[in-house]
Amino acid sequence: MSIHWQYVRHDKLDANLLEAEHSLHQSPLFCDASLAALLDAYPRDKLGIWTFGEHAEGDQKPISGTANDLGGEDILEAVKKGRIWLNLRATNELVTDYTDTAQNIFDSLQSRMGQRIIKRDMSVLISSPEIHVHYHLDIPLVALLQVRGSKTLHLYPETESFAPTERLEAIALGDGDESLYFENSFDQHGQPFELKPGQGISWPQNAPHRVQNGDMMNVSLSCEFMTWPALFRANALYANGRLRRAFGAKPGRPQGVVPATFGKVALARVLKKFERTEAVSLPRRPAFALDPNCPGAVRPI
Known part of the structure; x- marks a missing residue:
């Protein structure tokens, strides 16, 4: 297995991105039989099943679903024929x-960074032909490696205009999902990246993005991770969000690691410790189920 990363400058985004060439698409772990076996082995209560509406302006929300007791082969067939996006987190x-696949990816990133x-x-990630993943951002750093099919990643600057600070803080606080409000005019400032098997990309922390699949089933690896500076930024965002909500503070967007960052990291750790003792985990309520009698079809719940 080979994975090679290089930094590439993109002036339109005013950022350095890591782009990869890899051989993961040659692995037998990602053929249909292996994916069906993976779906059978993966804990069913942790399987993320989603669908999305057509790409449009506004705040598009993902819709959650369930596969109930369908087997891996049937779930895979539903993905091929429907509009389904599967997320097998922490595979x-x-x-x-x-x-070992994950260790090789993360070790290669660590060596390059x-x-x-x-x-x-x-x-x-196993997803249907032509499905569109809504405009959103992630709090950790992310690397996306394409294994099967093709998709286009649309990436936008990590600035106030494309990801307002208060919404960024809300996402860091776990308030709702990771969605952002999208306007078609954003595309004038975004950069599309077509990803084919054997290609990968990692972008700046919190950069907004959306994804459009090609006309075939897609298999990708979404690798979330932190460096220490990235973890400090995430904690500073969390602390800023709490300060804004509790005291009406108006903190600025974190800009690198500065002395004040360490105070906010300490504050975030204390606040999270208290919140953990009071947190109640609510089950996700699916809105649809895969139809066992008609692959690709779903029925409302």
Whole structure:
């Protein structure tokens, strides 16, 4: 297995991105039989099943679903014929066959970035032809490696205009999903990247993006991770959000690691400790189920 990263400058985004060439698409772990076996082995209560509306302006929300007791082959067939997006989070921890793949990806990133990589989470994404993943952002750093099919990643600057600070803080606080409000005019400032098997990309932390699949089933690896500076930024966002909501503060957007950052990291740790003792985990309520009698079809719940 080979994975090679290089930094590429994109002036339109005013940022350096990491782009990859890899051989993961040659692995037998991602053929249909292996994916069906993965879906059978993966804990069903953790399987993320989603669908999305057509790409449009506004705040598009993902819609959650369930596969109930369908087997892996049937779920895979539903993805091929429907509008389904499967997210198998932490596959590297939950299905041991994929542990080495994740370790190789994260180790290659760590070597190229020259920074220790922590909180390693590799998700296997299996998604339908032509499905569009709404405009959103992630709090961790992300690397996306394409294994099967093709997709276009539309990436936008990590600035107030494209991801308002208060919404960024809300996402860091876990308030709702990761959605952002999209306007068609954003595309004048965004950069599309077509990803084919053997290609990958990692972008600046919190940069907004959306994804459009090609006309075939897609398999990708979404690798979320943190470096220490990225973790400090995430905690500063969390602390800023709490200060804004509790005291009406108007903190600015975190800009690198400065002395004040460490105070906010400490504050975030204290606040999270207290919140953890009071948190109640609510089950996700699916809005649809895959139809076992008609692959690709769904029925409302």
